[in-house]
Amino acid sequence: MKSHSSTLLAEVRTFRQNHPDVRYVDLIALDIPGHFYGKRYPVEMLEKVAAGSPLKLPQNAVLLGAQGGLFKIGDYCFNDGDPDANRRLVPGTLKPVSWEAQPLGQMLITSDGTEAPIEFEPREVLAKVLERLQHKGIHPVVAFELEFYLFDKKLENGLPQFARDPLSDDADDQPNLHIERLSRFSEVLDDMAQTAKAQGIDITVITAEIGPGQFEINFGHCDDGLRAADWAALFCRSTRGVALKHGYRASFMAKPYLQFPGSGMHVHVSLYDAAGNNLLAAHQQQALRHAVAGCLELLPHCMPIFSPNHNAFRRLGGTVNAATRASWGFEDRDACVRIPESDPRNLRIEHRLASADANPYLVLAAILVGLEHGLETKREPIAPLNEDRSSGTDFPVEMLDAVRVMQQQPIVRDKLGAEFVDVYCENKRQDHLAFQQEIHAREYRWFL
CATH class of the missing domain: 3.30.590.10 (Glutamine synthetase/guanido kinase, catalytic domain)
Known part of the structure:
Protein backbone atom coordinates (compact mmCIF):
# COMPACT_ATOMS: atom_id res chain seq x y z
CA MET A 1 0.00 0.00 0.00
CA LYS A 2 2.85 2.39 0.87
CA SER A 3 4.60 1.87 -2.47
CA HIS A 4 1.27 2.31 -4.27
CA SER A 5 0.74 5.66 -2.50
CA SER A 6 4.28 6.78 -3.25
CA THR A 7 3.78 6.00 -6.95
CA LEU A 8 0.59 8.05 -7.05
CA LEU A 9 2.19 10.88 -5.12
CA ALA A 10 5.10 10.95 -7.56
CA GLU A 11 2.62 11.06 -10.46
CA VAL A 12 0.77 14.04 -8.96
CA ARG A 13 3.98 15.92 -8.17
CA THR A 14 5.39 15.33 -11.64
CA PHE A 15 2.12 16.57 -13.14
CA ARG A 16 2.29 19.74 -11.04
CA GLN A 17 5.85 20.39 -12.14
CA ASN A 18 4.98 19.90 -15.81
CA HIS A 19 1.72 21.89 -15.62
CA PRO A 20 2.21 24.66 -13.05
CA ASP A 21 -0.77 26.63 -14.42
CA VAL A 22 -3.26 23.87 -13.54
CA ARG A 23 -5.07 24.63 -10.29
CA TYR A 24 -7.88 22.07 -10.43
CA VAL A 25 -8.21 18.43 -11.45
CA ASP A 26 -11.48 16.70 -12.35
CA LEU A 27 -11.72 13.30 -10.66
CA ILE A 28 -14.12 11.33 -12.87
CA ALA A 29 -15.75 7.92 -13.21
CA LEU A 30 -18.30 6.44 -15.61
CA ASP A 31 -21.84 5.79 -14.41
CA ILE A 32 -24.23 3.12 -15.70
CA PRO A 33 -25.49 5.11 -18.76
CA GLY A 34 -21.90 5.93 -19.71
CA HIS A 35 -21.67 9.52 -18.43
CA PHE A 36 -18.82 10.85 -16.34
CA TYR A 37 -19.54 12.05 -12.82
CA GLY A 38 -17.10 13.23 -10.16
CA LYS A 39 -15.59 16.21 -8.34
CA ARG A 40 -13.24 19.05 -9.17
CA TYR A 41 -10.33 19.01 -6.70
CA PRO A 42 -7.72 21.68 -6.03
CA VAL A 43 -4.47 20.14 -7.18
CA GLU A 44 -2.86 20.53 -3.75
CA MET A 45 -5.70 18.47 -2.20
CA LEU A 46 -5.07 15.81 -4.85
CA GLU A 47 -1.61 15.33 -3.35
CA LYS A 48 -3.24 14.48 -0.01
CA VAL A 49 -5.51 11.91 -1.69
CA ALA A 50 -2.53 10.41 -3.49
CA ALA A 51 -0.75 10.17 -0.13
CA GLY A 52 -3.63 8.16 1.35
CA SER A 53 -6.37 10.56 2.46
CA PRO A 54 -9.90 9.17 1.92
CA LEU A 55 -11.67 9.88 -1.35
CA LYS A 56 -15.42 9.45 -1.05
CA LEU A 57 -18.34 10.11 -3.38
CA PRO A 58 -22.01 9.12 -3.09
CA GLN A 59 -22.46 5.46 -3.96
CA ASN A 60 -25.68 6.21 -5.82
CA ALA A 61 -23.95 8.52 -8.32
CA VAL A 62 -23.35 5.32 -10.29
CA LEU A 63 -27.13 4.78 -10.58
CA LEU A 64 -27.97 8.02 -12.37
CA GLY A 65 -30.34 7.77 -15.32
CA ALA A 66 -29.52 9.04 -18.79
CA GLN A 67 -30.82 12.50 -17.83
CA GLY A 68 -29.09 12.50 -14.45
CA GLY A 69 -32.12 11.61 -12.32
CA LEU A 70 -32.28 8.94 -9.62
CA PHE A 71 -34.64 5.99 -9.82
CA LYS A 72 -35.84 3.85 -6.94
CA ILE A 73 -33.99 0.59 -7.41
CA GLY A 74 -34.55 -1.77 -4.51
CA ASP A 75 -33.43 0.08 -1.39
CA TYR A 76 -30.93 2.21 -3.29
CA CYS A 77 -31.34 5.97 -3.67
CA PHE A 78 -34.33 6.57 -1.38
CA ASN A 79 -34.17 4.02 1.45
CA ASP A 80 -30.43 3.71 2.05
CA GLY A 81 -29.53 7.16 3.35
CA ASP A 82 -27.53 7.96 0.19
CA PRO A 83 -24.22 6.70 1.63
CA ASP A 84 -20.75 7.63 0.49
CA ALA A 85 -18.46 4.97 -0.95
CA ASN A 86 -14.69 4.95 -1.14
CA ARG A 87 -12.99 5.58 -4.45
CA ARG A 88 -9.32 5.38 -5.41
CA LEU A 89 -7.22 7.15 -8.00
CA VAL A 90 -6.40 5.12 -11.12
CA PRO A 91 -2.61 5.30 -11.59
CA GLY A 92 -1.36 6.65 -14.90
CA THR A 93 -4.55 8.56 -15.77
CA LEU A 94 -3.67 12.05 -14.50
CA LYS A 95 -3.51 14.11 -17.70
CA PRO A 96 -3.99 17.72 -18.83
CA VAL A 97 -7.32 18.89 -20.27
CA SER A 98 -6.74 21.09 -23.31
CA TRP A 99 -10.28 21.71 -24.55
CA GLU A 100 -11.55 23.81 -21.62
CA ALA A 101 -11.19 27.59 -21.40
CA GLN A 102 -9.09 27.29 -18.24
CA PRO A 103 -6.13 24.93 -17.72
CA LEU A 104 -7.38 21.77 -16.02
CA GLY A 105 -6.35 18.24 -15.31
CA GLN A 106 -8.41 15.07 -15.11
CA MET A 107 -7.90 11.68 -13.50
CA LEU A 108 -9.96 8.52 -13.38
CA ILE A 109 -11.29 7.24 -10.08
CA THR A 110 -12.93 3.91 -9.31
CA SER A 111 -14.29 1.80 -6.47
CA ASP A 112 -12.62 -1.36 -7.74
CA GLY A 113 -9.63 -2.23 -5.62
CA THR A 114 -11.10 -0.55 -2.52
CA GLU A 115 -12.13 -2.44 0.61
CA ALA A 116 -15.81 -2.34 -0.40
CA PRO A 117 -16.15 -1.96 -4.17
CA ILE A 118 -19.55 -0.99 -5.58
CA GLU A 119 -20.93 -4.15 -7.15
CA PHE A 120 -22.78 -2.30 -9.89
CA GLU A 121 -20.03 0.14 -10.85
CA PRO A 122 -19.20 -0.60 -14.52
CA ARG A 123 -15.42 -0.59 -14.04
CA GLU A 124 -15.74 -2.93 -11.04
CA VAL A 125 -17.92 -5.34 -13.07
CA LEU A 126 -15.21 -5.56 -15.74
CA ALA A 127 -12.45 -5.82 -13.13
CA LYS A 128 -14.12 -8.86 -11.56
CA VAL A 129 -14.50 -10.59 -14.94
CA LEU A 130 -10.85 -9.94 -15.82
Missing part, protein backbone atom coordinates in the same frame (compact mmCIF):
# COMPACT_ATOMS: atom_id res chain seq x y z
CA GLU A 131 -9.68 -11.17 -12.41
CA ARG A 132 -11.63 -14.41 -12.82
CA LEU A 133 -10.18 -14.97 -16.28
CA GLN A 134 -6.67 -14.31 -14.99
CA HIS A 135 -7.13 -16.99 -12.32
CA LYS A 136 -8.08 -19.37 -15.15
CA GLY A 137 -4.92 -18.48 -17.08
CA ILE A 138 -6.78 -16.45 -19.72
CA HIS A 139 -5.31 -13.09 -20.70
CA PRO A 140 -7.37 -10.96 -23.13
CA VAL A 141 -5.87 -8.49 -25.59
CA VAL A 142 -8.41 -5.87 -26.61
CA ALA A 143 -8.82 -3.12 -29.20
CA PHE A 144 -11.84 -0.81 -29.48
CA GLU A 145 -13.07 0.97 -32.59
CA LEU A 146 -15.53 3.86 -32.21
CA GLU A 147 -17.70 5.52 -34.83
CA PHE A 148 -19.11 9.01 -34.33
CA TYR A 149 -20.76 11.85 -36.22
CA LEU A 150 -19.78 15.49 -36.49
CA PHE A 151 -22.65 17.98 -36.55
CA ASP A 152 -22.84 21.73 -36.72
CA LYS A 153 -22.49 23.20 -33.24
CA LYS A 154 -25.92 24.84 -33.41
CA LEU A 155 -29.08 22.77 -33.36
CA GLU A 156 -32.13 23.82 -35.35
CA ASN A 157 -35.39 23.31 -33.47
CA GLY A 158 -33.52 20.77 -31.37
CA LEU A 159 -32.42 18.77 -34.41
CA PRO A 160 -28.82 18.15 -35.49
CA GLN A 161 -27.54 19.86 -38.63
CA PHE A 162 -24.90 18.55 -41.04
CA ALA A 163 -21.36 19.63 -40.25
CA ARG A 164 -20.13 22.49 -42.44
CA ASP A 165 -17.31 21.66 -44.83
CA PRO A 166 -14.54 24.03 -43.65
CA LEU A 167 -13.31 24.57 -47.25
CA SER A 168 -16.60 25.32 -48.98
CA ASP A 169 -18.78 26.18 -45.95
CA ASP A 170 -21.42 23.90 -47.48
CA ALA A 171 -23.14 21.19 -45.49
CA ASP A 172 -21.27 17.87 -45.57
CA ASP A 173 -24.51 16.09 -46.43
CA GLN A 174 -23.27 13.43 -48.85
CA PRO A 175 -22.65 9.91 -47.53
CA ASN A 176 -19.28 8.67 -48.72
CA LEU A 177 -16.02 7.03 -47.73
CA HIS A 178 -13.84 9.54 -49.57
CA ILE A 179 -10.38 10.16 -48.22
CA GLU A 180 -10.86 13.87 -49.08
CA ARG A 181 -13.23 14.21 -46.12
CA LEU A 182 -10.31 13.44 -43.83
CA SER A 183 -8.42 16.29 -45.47
CA ARG A 184 -11.33 18.73 -45.29
CA PHE A 185 -11.87 18.06 -41.58
CA SER A 186 -8.18 17.47 -40.84
CA GLU A 187 -7.86 20.36 -38.38
CA VAL A 188 -10.49 19.06 -35.95
CA LEU A 189 -9.63 15.38 -36.51
CA ASP A 190 -5.93 15.99 -35.91
CA ASP A 191 -6.72 17.90 -32.72
CA MET A 192 -8.93 15.01 -31.57
CA ALA A 193 -6.14 12.51 -32.23
CA GLN A 194 -3.42 14.60 -30.59
CA THR A 195 -5.62 15.34 -27.58
CA ALA A 196 -6.38 11.65 -27.18
CA LYS A 197 -2.68 10.82 -27.33
CA ALA A 198 -2.05 13.43 -24.63
CA GLN A 199 -4.54 11.48 -22.52
CA GLY A 200 -2.38 8.38 -22.95
CA ILE A 201 -4.73 6.81 -25.52
CA ASP A 202 -3.14 4.78 -28.30
CA ILE A 203 -4.88 6.19 -31.39
CA THR A 204 -4.14 4.41 -34.68
CA VAL A 205 -6.30 4.54 -37.82
CA ILE A 206 -8.79 7.32 -38.71
CA THR A 207 -11.45 6.50 -41.31
CA ALA A 208 -14.14 8.56 -43.05
CA GLU A 209 -17.23 6.40 -42.68
CA ILE A 210 -20.29 6.08 -44.92
CA GLY A 211 -22.60 8.54 -43.18
CA PRO A 212 -22.30 12.31 -43.82
CA GLY A 213 -19.91 13.71 -41.23
CA GLN A 214 -19.28 10.22 -39.85
CA PHE A 215 -15.82 9.02 -38.82
CA GLU A 216 -14.22 6.05 -37.09
CA ILE A 217 -11.12 6.03 -34.91
CA ASN A 218 -9.31 2.84 -33.94
CA PHE A 219 -7.25 2.22 -30.83
CA GLY A 220 -4.19 0.02 -30.48
CA HIS A 221 -4.42 -3.52 -29.12
CA CYS A 222 -3.97 -3.48 -25.35
CA ASP A 223 -3.15 -6.36 -23.00
CA ASP A 224 -4.91 -4.59 -20.10
CA GLY A 225 -8.69 -4.82 -20.53
CA LEU A 226 -9.40 -2.09 -17.98
CA ARG A 227 -7.02 0.29 -19.71
CA ALA A 228 -8.55 -0.49 -23.11
CA ALA A 229 -12.02 0.39 -21.78
CA ASP A 230 -10.58 3.49 -20.06
CA TRP A 231 -9.26 4.61 -23.44
CA ALA A 232 -12.70 4.27 -25.05
CA ALA A 233 -14.42 6.17 -22.24
CA LEU A 234 -11.86 8.98 -22.13
CA PHE A 235 -11.82 9.32 -25.91
CA CYS A 236 -15.55 10.08 -25.95
CA ARG A 237 -15.07 12.82 -23.37
CA SER A 238 -12.11 14.49 -25.06
CA THR A 239 -13.61 14.22 -28.56
CA ARG A 240 -16.79 16.03 -27.55
CA GLY A 241 -14.73 18.78 -25.96
CA VAL A 242 -12.40 19.21 -28.92
CA ALA A 243 -15.32 19.30 -31.37
CA LEU A 244 -16.99 22.16 -29.48
CA LYS A 245 -13.73 24.08 -29.49
CA HIS A 246 -13.70 23.86 -33.31
CA GLY A 247 -17.36 24.82 -33.76
CA TYR A 248 -18.76 21.30 -34.15
CA ARG A 249 -20.77 18.93 -32.06
CA ALA A 250 -19.41 15.36 -31.85
CA SER A 251 -21.90 12.64 -30.97
CA PHE A 252 -21.65 8.91 -30.36
CA MET A 253 -25.44 8.60 -30.60
CA ALA A 254 -26.27 5.21 -32.08
CA LYS A 255 -28.66 6.31 -34.86
CA PRO A 256 -28.82 10.07 -35.42
CA TYR A 257 -30.23 9.71 -38.97
CA LEU A 258 -32.74 7.06 -39.99
CA GLN A 259 -31.55 7.12 -43.61
CA PHE A 260 -27.82 6.81 -42.83
CA PRO A 261 -25.73 4.21 -41.00
CA GLY A 262 -25.62 4.23 -37.23
CA SER A 263 -22.49 4.43 -35.11
CA GLY A 264 -21.07 1.27 -33.56
CA MET A 265 -18.54 0.22 -30.98
CA HIS A 266 -16.51 -2.63 -32.47
CA VAL A 267 -14.36 -4.62 -30.07
CA HIS A 268 -11.51 -6.92 -31.13
CA VAL A 269 -10.62 -9.59 -28.56
CA SER A 270 -7.98 -12.30 -28.60
CA LEU A 271 -7.18 -14.61 -25.67
CA TYR A 272 -3.71 -15.79 -24.62
CA ASP A 273 -2.28 -18.08 -21.98
CA ALA A 274 0.57 -17.14 -19.63
CA ALA A 275 3.14 -18.32 -22.20
CA GLY A 276 1.70 -16.02 -24.89
CA ASN A 277 -0.05 -18.74 -26.91
CA ASN A 278 -3.28 -17.71 -28.63
CA LEU A 279 -5.97 -19.84 -26.99
CA LEU A 280 -8.42 -19.28 -29.85
CA ALA A 281 -6.03 -20.92 -32.31
CA ALA A 282 -5.75 -24.13 -30.29
CA HIS A 283 -6.78 -27.49 -31.78
CA GLN A 284 -7.01 -26.13 -35.31
CA GLN A 285 -9.20 -23.22 -34.19
CA GLN A 286 -11.74 -25.46 -32.47
CA ALA A 287 -11.44 -23.23 -29.40
CA LEU A 288 -12.39 -20.28 -31.60
CA ARG A 289 -15.57 -22.05 -32.63
CA HIS A 290 -16.42 -22.82 -29.00
CA ALA A 291 -15.81 -19.21 -28.01
CA VAL A 292 -18.03 -17.96 -30.83
CA ALA A 293 -20.80 -20.35 -29.75
CA GLY A 294 -20.65 -18.97 -26.22
CA CYS A 295 -20.78 -15.39 -27.45
CA LEU A 296 -23.80 -16.07 -29.61
CA GLU A 297 -25.60 -17.99 -26.85
CA LEU A 298 -25.35 -15.15 -24.34
CA LEU A 299 -25.66 -12.27 -26.82
CA PRO A 300 -29.51 -12.12 -26.73
CA HIS A 301 -29.31 -11.94 -22.93
CA CYS A 302 -26.96 -8.95 -22.93
CA MET A 303 -28.86 -6.70 -25.33
CA PRO A 304 -29.48 -3.92 -22.75
CA ILE A 305 -25.69 -3.59 -22.55
CA PHE A 306 -25.06 -3.62 -26.31
CA SER A 307 -28.09 -1.38 -27.06
CA PRO A 308 -28.42 0.73 -23.93
CA ASN A 309 -31.26 3.06 -24.95
CA HIS A 310 -34.28 3.47 -27.21
CA ASN A 311 -32.26 5.06 -30.01
CA ALA A 312 -29.66 2.29 -29.99
CA PHE A 313 -32.29 -0.29 -30.93
CA ARG A 314 -33.06 1.80 -34.04
CA ARG A 315 -29.58 1.01 -35.32
CA LEU A 316 -30.11 -2.74 -35.52
CA GLY A 317 -30.75 -3.95 -39.04
CA GLY A 318 -31.30 -0.43 -40.29
CA THR A 319 -28.73 -0.04 -43.05
CA VAL A 320 -25.16 -1.11 -43.75
CA ASN A 321 -23.38 -3.75 -41.62
CA ALA A 322 -25.84 -3.78 -38.72
CA ALA A 323 -26.94 -7.27 -37.74
CA THR A 324 -30.56 -8.24 -37.22
CA ARG A 325 -29.79 -11.60 -35.57
CA ALA A 326 -27.03 -13.16 -33.50
CA SER A 327 -24.68 -14.45 -36.19
CA TRP A 328 -21.04 -14.96 -37.05
CA GLY A 329 -18.84 -15.23 -40.11
CA PHE A 330 -15.32 -15.08 -41.50
CA GLU A 331 -14.51 -11.61 -42.92
CA ASP A 332 -18.24 -10.78 -42.88
CA ARG A 333 -19.30 -7.36 -41.62
CA ASP A 334 -22.97 -8.31 -41.60
CA ALA A 335 -22.28 -10.65 -38.68
CA CYS A 336 -22.46 -9.74 -34.99
CA VAL A 337 -19.24 -11.69 -34.45
CA ARG A 338 -16.76 -11.31 -37.29
CA ILE A 339 -13.53 -13.30 -37.60
CA PRO A 340 -11.00 -11.04 -39.35
CA GLU A 341 -8.43 -12.75 -41.53
CA SER A 342 -5.19 -13.14 -39.56
CA ASP A 343 -2.36 -15.48 -38.74
CA PRO A 344 -2.73 -17.89 -35.76
CA ARG A 345 -0.80 -15.55 -33.46
CA ASN A 346 -3.32 -12.72 -33.99
CA LEU A 347 -6.50 -14.76 -34.37
CA ARG A 348 -9.36 -12.86 -32.74
CA ILE A 349 -13.04 -12.09 -32.80
CA GLU A 350 -14.49 -8.70 -33.70
CA HIS A 351 -17.72 -8.09 -31.80
CA ARG A 352 -19.70 -5.57 -33.88
CA LEU A 353 -23.13 -5.36 -32.23
CA ALA A 354 -22.70 -2.67 -29.56
CA SER A 355 -23.68 0.90 -30.30
CA ALA A 356 -21.08 3.66 -29.97
CA ASP A 357 -22.86 5.12 -26.93
CA ALA A 358 -22.76 1.85 -24.98
CA ASN A 359 -20.73 1.65 -21.79
CA PRO A 360 -17.30 0.29 -22.86
CA TYR A 361 -16.60 -1.41 -19.50
CA LEU A 362 -19.86 -3.34 -19.64
CA VAL A 363 -19.60 -4.14 -23.36
CA LEU A 364 -16.19 -5.69 -22.86
CA ALA A 365 -17.34 -7.54 -19.73
CA ALA A 366 -20.31 -9.04 -21.61
CA ILE A 367 -18.13 -10.11 -24.55
CA LEU A 368 -15.56 -11.75 -22.27
CA VAL A 369 -18.28 -13.59 -20.36
CA GLY A 370 -19.57 -14.99 -23.65
CA LEU A 371 -16.10 -16.13 -24.69
CA GLU A 372 -15.50 -17.65 -21.25
CA HIS A 373 -18.81 -19.50 -21.36
CA GLY A 374 -18.04 -20.89 -24.80
CA LEU A 375 -14.61 -22.19 -23.79
CA GLU A 376 -16.19 -23.88 -20.76
CA THR A 377 -19.15 -25.54 -22.52
CA LYS A 378 -17.26 -26.46 -25.74
CA ARG A 379 -20.31 -26.37 -28.00
CA GLU A 380 -20.28 -25.98 -31.76
CA PRO A 381 -21.71 -22.71 -33.11
CA ILE A 382 -24.46 -22.34 -35.67
CA ALA A 383 -23.40 -22.15 -39.31
CA PRO A 384 -21.44 -19.02 -40.25
CA LEU A 385 -22.99 -16.56 -42.68
CA ASN A 386 -20.37 -17.62 -45.23
CA GLU A 387 -22.15 -20.99 -45.44
CA ASP A 388 -25.75 -19.91 -44.79
CA ARG A 389 -26.88 -16.29 -45.24
CA SER A 390 -30.00 -16.99 -43.17
CA SER A 391 -28.04 -18.35 -40.20
CA GLY A 392 -28.60 -16.63 -36.86
CA THR A 393 -30.71 -16.59 -33.71
CA ASP A 394 -33.17 -13.89 -32.70
CA PHE A 395 -32.44 -11.32 -30.02
CA PRO A 396 -34.75 -8.77 -28.34
CA VAL A 397 -35.23 -5.56 -30.32
CA GLU A 398 -37.10 -3.56 -27.67
CA MET A 399 -35.83 -2.46 -24.27
CA LEU A 400 -38.54 -3.86 -21.98
CA ASP A 401 -38.23 -7.30 -23.58
CA ALA A 402 -34.46 -7.07 -23.44
CA VAL A 403 -34.27 -6.33 -19.71
CA ARG A 404 -36.62 -9.21 -18.93
CA VAL A 405 -34.48 -11.60 -20.95
CA MET A 406 -31.27 -10.36 -19.34
CA GLN A 407 -32.55 -10.41 -15.77
CA GLN A 408 -33.72 -14.02 -16.02
CA GLN A 409 -30.52 -15.51 -17.49
CA PRO A 410 -28.68 -17.52 -14.77
CA ILE A 411 -25.30 -17.60 -16.53
CA VAL A 412 -25.26 -13.84 -17.05
CA ARG A 413 -26.34 -13.30 -13.43
CA ASP A 414 -23.58 -15.57 -12.20
CA LYS A 415 -20.75 -14.24 -14.36
CA LEU A 416 -21.59 -10.51 -14.30
CA GLY A 417 -23.00 -10.54 -10.76
CA ALA A 418 -26.65 -10.87 -9.75
CA GLU A 419 -26.66 -7.54 -7.92
CA PHE A 420 -25.29 -5.75 -10.96
CA VAL A 421 -27.78 -7.41 -13.33
CA ASP A 422 -30.76 -6.47 -11.14
CA VAL A 423 -29.61 -2.88 -10.69
CA TYR A 424 -28.67 -2.42 -14.34
CA CYS A 425 -31.89 -3.87 -15.71
CA GLU A 426 -34.04 -1.78 -13.40
CA ASN A 427 -32.07 1.32 -14.33
CA LYS A 428 -32.69 0.64 -18.03
CA ARG A 429 -36.36 -0.18 -17.48
CA GLN A 430 -36.94 3.05 -15.53
CA ASP A 431 -35.00 5.11 -18.07
CA HIS A 432 -37.06 3.66 -20.91
CA LEU A 433 -40.35 4.37 -19.13
CA ALA A 434 -39.23 7.93 -18.35
CA PHE A 435 -38.31 8.45 -22.01
CA GLN A 436 -41.85 7.48 -23.05
CA GLN A 437 -43.47 10.08 -20.77
CA GLU A 438 -43.77 12.68 -23.51
CA ILE A 439 -46.27 13.07 -26.33
CA HIS A 440 -44.50 13.80 -29.61
CA ALA A 441 -45.89 15.90 -32.46
CA ARG A 442 -46.35 12.81 -34.62
CA GLU A 443 -48.86 11.37 -32.15
CA TYR A 444 -51.00 14.47 -32.56
CA ARG A 445 -50.69 14.29 -36.35
CA TRP A 446 -51.81 10.65 -36.33
CA PHE A 447 -54.37 10.48 -33.54
CA LEU A 448 -55.72 13.94 -32.60
